[in-house]
Amino acid sequence: MQEPKTEHLMSKLRRLQQAKNTLESEIQEATSVRDSMQKELETLLNEVYSLEGIQQEKEELCQRLQFQCEESERNVVRQLNENKKSKELVEQYACEIQELKLKQRKQRMIFENQLYQLIDQHKKLNSVFTQERLPDEMASAENIKSQLSSVEELKLVQLHDLAKALEEMKNHNQSVPAETREDETCMLPGCFKE
Incomplete structure (x- = not known):
């Protein structure tokens, strides 16, 4: 048998060292992945506990809402009875509202007439005090x-x-x-x- 050459052994040693380094980096990467997954698992477990607490609160809230819903249904029945009594008052108030609307319409017409008069006055004033006449007015004032x-x-x-x-x-x-x-x-x- 021939003895292996030194160069051959050295290259084989280098390849083994490179493989070792690669394995070490893969192990480090796997360790960091394991750590991050462990943290994520802890986060998920905390979230599960939180969600369970929220679920319990929601169930209690649902029970309260069901009770309130039943109470509301009883109130609706009572209000329907009261509404029947209120209809007569509503009809009476409708007549009064109609009268108020007529009064407001008259007042609005008076106001619109006054507004149109003010607009006309403003237009007249605006025609007197225009931007074009401003230099002449300023010259006159300086004079x-x-x-x-x-x-x-x-x-x-x-x-x-x-x-x-x-x-x-x-x-x-x-x-x-x-x-x-x-x-x-x-x-x-x-x-x-x-």
Whole structure:
């Protein structure tokens, strides 16, 4: 027999190591799958317990609802008897409602007429105050504002002149003897000698 070659043995060893690594990874994967399935089983068991509790609550609720349904049926019979008595009142109220409807119709017509009048007034106002006329209105307002400002400035100048003249008059009166004051004419603008 010939002894196997070293290279042949090494390649066989490598293949075995690769197979071992593959088996180890498959084992790890199977373990993780087993763990996840175990967790899923626990989750499902918890869900089963929860669903059983919910089922029990639903059964109790169903029993209560059946009792309430029977009670409701008795109430329906009682209400039917009461409804027979109420029909007469309903007919009486129907007449009153008809009268109220007629009154409301009259009031609505009055309101509509007032509304149409307001709409017409609004249209007239809208035609006066349109977006196209806004620049002209603003220019007119600016013009009036500038006129008022110039009038105000003129009045302030006149007021200043009057105050100045009054001050001069006071100074002049203090320096002149009392006899000559009566003979002097008024130095204020707008004063005339009689």
